[in-house]
Amino acid sequence: MKIAVCIKRVPEMDVKFKVASSGTAVDETGLKFDMSDFDGYAVEFALQTTEKLGTGEVTVISLGPDAVQETLRKALSMGAGRAVHLKVDSVPIDGFAIAQALATELKDGGYDLVLFGKQAADTASGAVGLMTAELLGIPMVQACTKLSFEGGKGIARREVEGGAEMVTFPLPGTASIDEGIARPRYPSLKGIMAAKKKPMDVKPAQLGPVRYSVVKMELPPERQGGRIIGEGAGAVPELVRLLRDEAKVL
Amino acid sequence: MPNILVFAESRAGTVRKVAFELLAAAKKLSAGGEVHAVLAGAPGIGSQATSLTDHGADVIYVTEHAALGEYNTEALSALVAERAKSGYRAVLFAGSSQGKDLGPRVAAKLGVPVAADALSVSFDGDATTVTHYVYAGKIIATLELAATPAVVALRPGAVAPEESKGAGRVENAPPVGDPAASRVVVTESIRGDARKLDLADAPVIVSGGRGLKAAENFKLVEELAQAFGNAAVGATRAVTDEGWRPHSDQIGQTGRQVSPDLYVAVGISGAIQHLAGMRTSRTIVAINKDKDAPIFKLADYGIVGDVFEIVPALTAAIREAKAKG
Numbered sequence: 001m002k003i004a005v006c007i008k009r010v011p012e013m014d015v016k017f018k019v020a021s022s023g024t025a026v027d028e029t030g031l032k033f034d035m036s037d038f039d040g041y042a043v044e045f046a047l048q049t050t051e052k053l054g055t056g057e058v059t060v061i062s063l064g065p066d067a068v069q070e071t072l073r074k075a076l077s078m079g080a081g082r083a084v085h086l087k088v089d090s091v092p093i094d095g096f097a098i099a100q101a102l103a104t105e106l107k108d109g110g111y112d113l114v115l116f117g118k119q120a121a122d123t124a125s126g127a128v129g130l131m132t133a134e135l136l137g138i139p140m141v142q143a144c145t146k147l148s149f150e151g152g153k154g155i156a157r158r159e160v161e162g163g164a165e166m167v168t169f170p171l172p173g174t175a176s177i178d179e180g181i182a183r184p185r186y187p188s189l190k191g192i193m194a195a196k197k198k199p200m201d202v203k204p205a206q207l208g209p210v211r212y213s214v215v216k217m218e219l220p221p222e223r224q225g226g227r228i229i230g231e232g233a234g235a236v237p238e239l240v241r242l243l244r245d246e247a248k249v250l
Numbered sequence: 251m252p253n254i255l256v257f258a259e260s261r262a263g264t265v266r267k268v269a270f271e272l273l274a275a276a277k278k279l280s281a282g283g284e285v286h287a288v289l290a291g292a293p294g295i296g297s298q299a300t301s302l303t304d305h306g307a308d309v310i311y312v313t314e315h316a317a318l319g320e321y322n323t324e325a326l327s328a329l330v331a332e333r334a335k336s337g338y339r340a341v342l343f344a345g346s347s348q349g350k351d352l353g354p355r356v357a358a359k360l361g362v363p364v365a366a367d368a369l370s371v372s373f374d375g376d377a378t379t380v381t382h383y384v385y386a387g388k389i390i391a392t393l394e395l396a397a398t399p400a401v402v403a404l405r406p407g408a409v410a411p412e413e414s415k416g417a418g419r420v421e422n423a424p425p426v427g428d429p430a431a432s433r434v435v436v437t438e439s440i441r442g443d444a445r446k447l448d449l450a451d452a453p454v455i456v457s458g459g460r461g462l463k464a465a466e467n468f469k470l471v472e473e474l475a476q477a478f479g480n481a482a483v484g485a486t487r488a489v490t491d492e493g494w495r496p497h498s499d500q501i502g503q504t505g506r507q508v509s510p511d512l513y514v515a516v517g518i519s520g521a522i523q524h525l526a527g528m529r530t531s532r533t534i535v536a537i538n539k540d541k542d543a544p545i546f547k548l549a550d551y552g553i554v555g556d557v558f559e560i561v562p563a564l565t566a567a568i569r570e571a572k573a574k575g
Binding site: 011016026038095118121126128130131133134139141143145161166167168170178211213214215217219223224228229233236239240242244 | 261266320321323324327346347348350351353354355357358359361362363364365366367379382383384385386387388389390391392393394395396397433434435436437438439440441448449450453454487490491496497498503504506511512522523529532533534535541546547548549550551552553554555556559560563564567568571572
């Protein structure tokens with residue numbers, strides 16, 4: 001099975017972000033970057049799938065500035081066979097512009113399966129995979145927590161409000177990966193050495209026109225929280241009183 | 251005066267509350283224009299049109315087909331995209347599992363961008379302005395969509411539903427293409443307890459974290475939810491990763507985003523990724539043994555102490571308060 005996985009390089013989220021002086025982006029000084037978490041699950045799932053089948057190859061694709069090559073190398077060191085860097089100075093927030101670049105790269109690639117993370121850790125939109133699938137005209141199942149293959153079909157499970165759905169779709173197809181499917185492996189030393197010799201195609205990204213853009217970024221307003229009303233079960237009557245008389249939610 | 255199109259989401263033959271929220275948002279945006287809704291499902295779904303009229307729909311396009319009983323992503327996206335071509339200023343979806351799936355598909359079919367998980371939406375001349383959490387909820391972005399129609403998925407709970415009588419003209423609309431020929435097919439729908447309120451619909455959410463220590467201790471959370479009577483149960487990512495609760499219960503940046511009237515956090519320390527999914531709740535209560543836990547900075551009311559002692563006491567007190575009415 002020939003699998004492509006589209007991955008995004010994002011900052012690690014466990015830090016205090018600052019808005020850059022432009023007012024439209026975060027200040028990247030001192031931030032560490034890595035593969036977006038859901039994309040990591042997608043890479044791992046792709047590797048496990050080809051390993052199980054004993055055949056096939058995983059190609060990783062990332063759109064962004066030169067720094068994304070580091071993220072692509074990580075995926076290669078995990079075991080992907082080939083990388084494609086779609087070069088652009090900065091990644092727009094317009095998922096449709098990105099989907100057009102990815103669809104251009106993917107359309108003649110002969111992939112049986114194209115995988116995405118459910119959403120990127122930074123922009124949290126979950127739009128690029130669905131839009132890319134629409135442009136390619138192939139089926140897409142969003143947010144899979146399980147995925148297997150049988151007789152040229154994908155069988156997926158997606159969690160929905162109040163339950164789950166089992167979904168089938170024919171290959172070639174696309175899917176986005178939710179958590180719980182596979183924990184990403186750590187690259188081995190051997191993997192890291194091998195990754196250095198694996199091919200990385202670099203080409204300009206054929207972005208679509210950008211029609212969704214950031215006007216400003218700011219820190220969310222502080223909640224007036226921080227009121228500890230007491231300790232232990234003794235504080236319960238006061239809590240119930242506040243919920244009834246002040247918050248009026250009872 | 252702009253006309254606005256709303257996808258009136260339903261599940262198992264019933265319109266969901268998020269559809270009424272969208273109608274309220276559309277009413278404001280339309281500024282006197284018309285609010286239209288697409289309602290699609292198995293034969294009989296048309297009987298739900300009245301509830302849309304009561305929440306402000308002026309025209310309801312009803313599509314009934316046997317292959318629309320389960321969520322049929324390809325047939326629904328084709329249907330909404332075709333309808334959206336007849337001159338709408340905006341097309342609204344809920345930021346639910348259906349809306350998050352349909353919004354990008356419909357936008358791509360129309361050749362326009364999509365604004366996902368918007369907290370607010372407004373028009374500014376030809377442009378559309380939305381707000382959206384980015385960077386795990388630590389930054390709020392104001393964004394401009396420069397395309398018509400503006401395709402927007404609005405976070406559940408971001409707008410309150412309003413009773414307002416619309417013109418309520420019902421038009422039957424044929425499916426676009428054959429819904430039975432969709433490539434992506436739901437073969438089985440696994441439903442949880444039907445009496446259980448969904449996180450998107452519940453006015454109260456009681457949520458548990460690692461502080462509960464084991465899967466079986468979630469019964470404390472469930473009992474508290476039952477005492478409220480109108481509550482759903484949520485969980486943190488740590489808990490769903492441990493397999494104590496299903497992934498569909500996870501609240502956070504990478505799970506469900508909720509804005510209930512009351513959010514009760516039990517044994518939750520308040521990891522940023524969790525806070526991003528619930529910080530827009532109207533009132534937040536936190537119960538945790540660590541007085542320095544970040545959740546207390548966000549909570550309107552905090553109690554420090556042992557959840558195994560406090561939660562049963564709270565459950566009893568809420569039962570009593572509810573019994574008094």
